[in-house]
Amino acid sequence: MIFPQSIAIVEDKEDILTLFTEIIRQNGYPVVGYANPISFVRYLRTHQDKFVLILIDYKMPQMTGLEFIKKIREID
Numbered sequence: 001m002i003f004p005q006s007i008a009i010v011e012d013k014e015d016i017l018t019l020f021t022e023i024i025r026q027n028g029y030p031v032v033g034y035a036n037p038i039s040f041v042r043y044l045r046t047h048q049d050k051f052v053l054i055l056i057d058y059k060m061p062q063m064t065g066l067e068f069i070k071k072i073r074e075i076d
Helices: 014-026 037-050 065-075
Strands: 006-010 031-034 051-056
Touching: 006 014, 006 037, 014 031, 031 037, 037 051, 037 065, 051 065
Parallel strands: 006 031, 006 051
Antiparallel strands: none
């Protein structure tokens, strides 16, 4: 479930994504994880007000962290 003011983690390695998501959740923060940056960008286009922080992997098979940041900046 995504709450207003959630944290998003975008990481292509499932084990790392699960670890970071659980650590943040255990500390009381609403967090969602995405393994695919392209899917996250699509979601973000219509829900940019849902996230206060986006943590990203720098090297992903679909795009680099810099490419990902450029796409996010195009949205907001």
